[in-house]
Amino acid sequence: MEIDIIKQGTTGTGPNVYQENDTRANYEIVDGEPVQGVSIPFRLFLAGYELTLMMQNTNKKFSVSYYLSLVLIDEEERCHFKQQKVALWRKGKNVQKSMFHQAAITSQSLEGTASLGEVRTPSQLPDNNNKQ
Incomplete structure (x- = not known):
């Protein structure tokens, strides 16, 4: 065989x-x-x-x-x-994060204070364009 x-x-x-x-x-x-x-x-x-x-x-x-x-x-x-x-494929080194976790990371990078339980939508984030 x-x-x-x-x-x-x-x-x-x-x-x-x-x-x-x-x-x-x-x-x-x-x-x-x-x-x-x-x-x-x-x-x-x-x-x-x-x-x-x-x-x-x-x-x-x-x-x-x-x-x-x-x-x-x-x-x-x-x-x-x-x-x-x-089918052959490569397993990525980074594990794919859930959409919830990605939103939390984005929120933290924009504001620096949000935790996983405090994820906000883009409309709830502070507007940084109106600086005086």
Whole structure:
């Protein structure tokens, strides 16, 4: 049983579409045929590979997709194939704040005194343009 990470790049539009497949990684999970009904967990560590983010129809001319391709050979030497599209993205270093928390931060930066329980709407903030 083998599993591959395949990068599929598509460029061009209309009849001038060029598609390129590139195998980025190849793992042999099981040597020989697996026993029927047995689950085989595995982990793929992606840090060692030059992988990009998944991009769909960038400017309607460019796409990058990734697939996991599984090849299974049974005891009668028959090949079984399965390909599954996967999405790759980068997890941001900063955790996305809730709208409430963002409003509190904005309020504090404008006035410097508001706490999370004292968030005000923009109409309630002091007008700094009318300085004498």
